[in-house]
Amino acid sequence: MMKEIEELFRNINLAKEVMELSGENPYDCYQCGTCSASCPFIEEMDLKPDEVIRYVILNRKEVLKSKTIWICASCFECAERCPRDINITKLMEALRQIILRKNVDHTEIEKIGEEEKRTIPQIAFVSLFRKNVG
Numbered sequence: 001m002m003k004e005i006e007e008l009f010r011n012i013n014l015a016k017e018v019m020e021l022s023g024e025n026p027y028d029c030y031q032c033g034t035c036s037a038s039c040p041f042i043e044e045m046d047l048k049p050d051e052v053i054r055y056v057i058l059n060r061k062e063v064l065k066s067k068t069i070w071i072c073a074s075c076f077e078c079a080e081r082c083p084r085d086i087n088i089t090k091l092m093e094a095l096r097q098i099i100l101r102k103n104v105d106h107t108e109i110e111k112i113g114e115e116e117k118r119t120i121p122q123i124a125f126v127s128l129f130r131k132n133v134g
C-alpha cells in the first residue's frame with residue numbers, strides 16, 4: 001500500500017491540498033499536543049493528531065496510510081480545544097478526501113486483526129463505514 005500511496009500522491013503538496021479542501025491552515029499549529037490529549041480514540045491511533053499535522057506540514061505522504069485518519073470519529077473534541085483555533089476534524093476529513101478521490105479502498109476490514117476488533121471502540125467502526133460509503 002505504501003508504494004501505491006507514494007505513486008498516487010507523488011506530486012501533491014499535502015499542506016496545500018489540505019488547506020484547499022478544509023480551509024484550515026496546518027502551519028498555524030505550534031505542536032502543543034492539546035488535540036492529542038483531548039482525543040478519545042488516541043489509544044487506537046498509530047499517529048497522534050498533532051503528528052498528523054506535522055506530517056502534513058512536512059509533506060510526508062506516510063500520513064495517507066495512517067490508521068488515524070480513519071479511526072477519527074469526527075467528534076470535534078480536538079477542534080474545540082485547540083489554542084490556535086485549528087479545526088483538526090476538518091483537516092482529518094480533508095486527508096480522507098484526498099485518498100477517496102483517488103478511489104483507494106481503505107475500508108480493508110478484513111485486514112483488521114482479531115485483537116484490534118475487540119479493542120477498537122464500535123463507534124470507530126461505524127464512523128469508518130459511514131466515511132467510506134459517503
Ligand code: SF4
Pocket residue numbers: 028029030031032033034035036049050053081082083084085086088
Ligand atoms: S491543539 Fe492545535 S496547536 Fe496544539 S498541536 Fe493540536 S493542532 Fe497544533
Ligand code: SF4
Pocket residue numbers: 035038039040041042049071072073074075076077078079088089092
Ligand atoms: S475529531 Fe478525531 S482527532 Fe479530533 S478528538 Fe475527535 S476522534 Fe480525535
